[in-house]
Amino acid sequence: MSEPETSVRHGRAMAPVKLDMDRLIDDRRTRIIVCCGSGGVGKTTAAAAIGLRAAERGRQACVLTVDPARRLAQSMGLTSLDNTPRRVDGVETADGGSLHAMMLDMKRTFDEIVEAHADPDRAAQILANPFYQSLSSSFAGTQEYMAMEKLGQLRHADEWDLIVVDTPPSRSALDFLDAPQRLGRFLDGRLIRLLTVPAKAGMSYMKVLNAGFAMMTSALTKILGAQVLKDAQTFVTALDTMFGGFRERAEGTYRLLQAPGTAFLVVAAPEPDALREASYFVERLDAERMPLAGLILNRVHLSPAGRLSAARSLAAAETLEMQDRPNGPGVSAGSSGSAPRYTIAVAALRMHAERMQLGKRERRLAEHFTAAHPAIPVAEVVAQPEDVHDLAGLRVIGTLLSQQGS
């Protein structure tokens, strides 16, 4: 993988190491692939394309997706959100592989954890609590946590030998790494201890409260109102009984992400914000000792006519436009009398110039990333003229991902 192409050549920018996607998905030791990155960069499509390719190369693959576009979901047979992996039809199974896909139902996943960790009465009490309902159906943080929880469940079920997961469109891609630990840390927090004191110690709790506690409780009552505080206390006390279970699960998932069978792929579009997020992510994964397999640079603009530079193309378009002026020299392009000449050529040249310019800017951004992270393998996927919404389209992306020829 790390051929001499990584070295600096005559002062030119460093070429990145190429990501060998097929080696990654053909390696039976790879059990989990996590696609992460900021929103709108094509994570879901990448995850689905990798899952499909792996299945068609003989793996028992399962794609766990969080928020797919409607038509992409339909193409994979995901019409209902039922939290169970469904077999995807139309997959080439000659090599003995198979593809399942599922869409995450955040609330149901959360409900299931509660039901698994509390006795029926207690579980019913928690499920009915307004705080629980707000928490389990809101998007911030919970989705990340539940995605990781579901990943842990699927891995544990051991029905698939490769799980490809697409991470939630977090406000910041980093939220997702924090999610497994966040709930545990929260439940361990001082505030929780305080809130649970009254319920645990009954009326005698006043004795243990110092002035600070009293002030805080009174302030909380002031801000939230007594009822809210009471609901919060009930909820927290209920959660507290399941605390051990929650924490264990969060830590288990975290360890799973660090395990050798896990590979992270950071997905980015060649745009400043997306690549900045990708850089943060790469550094963070490194700090957490999470195994990073590489970067997928999605929607790169290449030109089949790259040998004609933007500057020359633009100059040529201008030359033709000058010739088109009524008193210019003018050469008939075969069109009828007074029709503007070379319209097609001028348009093609102008458009080509713009595309080369865009490509150059993208190249520059990608080089920034490679310069900062020279060891990260990169796979580039050329921008497609139309959106992907069927298996054929996913197959094309899978092929592009795997063929990173020079």
Add this chain to the structure above:
Amino acid sequence: MTTRDTDWDGVRLHVVTGKGGTGKTTVAAAMALALASAGRKVLLIEVEGRQGIARLFDCPPLPYAERKVAIGLGEQGAGQGGDVYALAVDPEGALLDYLDMFYNLRRTGKALTRLGVVDFATTIAPGLSDVLVTGKATEAARRRVNRRDDSHVYHAVVMDAPPTGRISRFLDVSTEVSGLAKMGPIKTHSDTVARVIRSPQTAVHFVTTLEEMPVQETLDGIAELHELTGDGIRAGGIFINMARPAILSRADLAAAASGSLDVTELALGLKAAGISDNHGLAADLMTELREHAQHVALQDREREELLTSGRPHYELPMIPEGIDLASLYQLAAALREQGAA
């Protein structure tokens, strides 16, 4: 001051949402520049802690304080634009602010923060922190100069809001909170916030590109807003960002898409411009032209789809060189020209 009519006269709080990657922050910033015409002060608010505004305006990270970041887009005959201020709101700062403003409890607030009350709110009841954040925006939109001068401090407030998938819940604060608090101060506060958000003074604008997923999310977002809040929260305009103009007539585009354009004509053009058609350059350029035509056709389909929502729409051009301060003013001018501000 100008008396020019815009599509959003009377709107004081512009909430700008959009799918990730569609340029929501850029459009919010351009909108703020466009609204800040002669003498008009505008506040641009960021709520997701990404410091996207500071990056756009090339200034140091924004604190929890209103800072001047730019001068609005000038206008012919009306001179230089007004001031654009910016503020990064985080739930913690908003909580302290709330305690200070309503209860004179700033010190207690700090103690609460140390105890992790904010963590508590964001983890256990995200609805509560949303109320605090939107509360800050509505407060700024309603703020008066002082007791004697009751004119508004800000002509308009523009909020770079959470993405489309989360916007309805984020704004529907009263429902979110009433599930938790049936009465009490937080309920009262959220009712006040909800009144502003549900008034004609607030409009929710959607930023999208002409691609399938963002368009679908935009339409879903508008529908969800309607579903969750009835006619309570008003969908504003649709801002089509990064639109690529068609460079050929419709007829030529159709021909390009179907591959029936004459490549020899293109080759002749290249020759006339002094470029030799080596290794089938003309054919390669024709391939590009076909891809462009397909792309334009896709854009047209998606635009049609957006128009079914019946919302006013505005188009902002793709800036191939990337967004800088100069291009923000260019986008602001485009918005003003089309009557968005």
